[in-house]
Amino acid sequence: MQSTQFDRRKQLIGLSLAIAGAILFSAKAIVAKLLYQYQLDAVTVIAFRMLFSLPVFGAIAWWQSRQQAPLASTDRWRLVGLGFVGYYLSSFLDFLGLQYISAGLERLILFLTPSFVLLIHVWWFKRSIRPIEYLSLGIAYLGIVLVFMHDLSFNGNQVILGAGLVLGSALAYAAYLIQSGEMVARIGSLRLVSYAMCVSSVACILQFLLLKPIDHLIQSWQVVSLSVVNAIACTVFPVFLTMFAIQKIGAPKASQAGMIGPVSTLIFAYIFLNEAITVWQLIGSSLVIVGMYLLSRK
Numbered sequence: 001m002q003s004t005q006f007d008r009r010k011q012l013i014g015l016s017l018a019i020a021g022a023i024l025f026s027a028k029a030i031v032a033k034l035l036y037q038y039q040l041d042a043v044t045v046i047a048f049r050m051l052f053s054l055p056v057f058g059a060i061a062w063w064q065s066r067q068q069a070p071l072a073s074t075d076r077w078r079l080v081g082l083g084f085v086g087y088y089l090s091s092f093l094d095f096l097g098l099q100y101i102s103a104g105l106e107r108l109i110l111f112l113t114p115s116f117v118l119l120i121h122v123w124w125f126k127r128s129i130r131p132i133e134y135l136s137l138g139i140a141y142l143g144i145v146l147v148f149m150h151d152l153s154f155n156g157n158q159v160i161l162g163a164g165l166v167l168g169s170a171l172a173y174a175a176y177l178i179q180s181g182e183m184v185a186r187i188g189s190l191r192l193v194s195y196a197m198c199v200s201s202v203a204c205i206l207q208f209l210l211l212k213p214i215d216h217l218i219q220s221w222q223v224v225s226l227s228v229v230n231a232i233a234c235t236v237f238p239v240f241l242t243m244f245a246i247q248k249i250g251a252p253k254a255s256q257a258g259m260i261g262p263v264s265t266l267i268f269a270y271i272f273l274n275e276a277i278t279v280w281q282l283i284g285s286s287l288v289i290v291g292m293y294l295l296s297r298k
Contacts, residue, residue: 014248018257021241026261028234029103030268032095035226042095044216045230047208048223049091050201052231057197064191071187078183079192083199086176091200092207093169100162102275105151107265108144108288109166114255114295115140116174132294140291146284189243197239255296259289 035045071079098106115137121127129137152159183192208216219227245254262285269275 010248011253014245014253015257017241017248018245018254019260021238021245022258022261023264024234024241025238026107026265027268028230029098029106029265030272031226031230031234032098033103033269033273035223035230036099038220038223040219040223042092042099043208043211045227046092046095046204047212048219048227049230049235050204052228053235054198054201054205056232056236057194057201060190061194061198064188064194068187068191075183075187078179079195080199082176082180082183082192083196084203085172086180087196087200088203090169090172090176092204093165093172097162097165097169100155100158101166102151103269103273104262104266104275104277104281104285105147105159105163106166107262108147108285109163110170110173111259111262111288111292112140112144113170113174113177114292116171117177118295120174120178136291136294138291139294140288143284143287143289143291146280146287150278150280150284189246193239193243252296256293259293262289 032045035048094106094110118127118129118133118137122129148159148163180192180196242254242258245257249257266275266277266281266285270277
């Protein structure tokens, strides 16, 4: 009896952590949109995000380096590549795209990342697709088409550009997930993520210093406050909440709990950005969630 209660409590805690992580990570798009209202661009927004998150990830990376054996030189270069593609390139394309599309559409495109992982395996590793996977992909992509066409009717070419950039972000992150799988098993997820985030942070900050005058670091207290929220609440916390959730309930259940992300984005966008929630958005979002649910169940 006590064992059953303990398992239920563990499941409840794990699900709560996964849901909280998904909601906080999805709120990143809302915070970015709010920052853009202060006439900032993607280079500045992402630089401030990584500037405030770097001390946390740097401290964790240092602690991990003290706890474990040094990395081989090949692993170090692989981590540099993973950090560049998985967190710098993916994040930069995402923030660029958010300048042109709604937060709801951005979250739905990123939510398709598991399907891109599957398609990369099919194309690169010659893996076959099962009928249930065809069904899940068809349902999810139909939902994206509905939301995309809805937004396209209002914003035209901007939606095409923004959706293309966010699609590139999702593909970059899918490539990171595929390449990082073996390293996660070997060196651990905490060490890999902290190292990769340090690489990404340095790349984002260097990009800012190369492209912007140094006095652009002087911003209003509103910009600084939102950037701290973006860095800590929408970047650091979700990484660890999701990691702890996976440890308690496993990746499949954590992934399914994360399906609340697109829904929370629509609600937050309505509250904080005055983005309307239409019937077409609800139908499209529901189809995407159902499609990804079927894929995760498989």
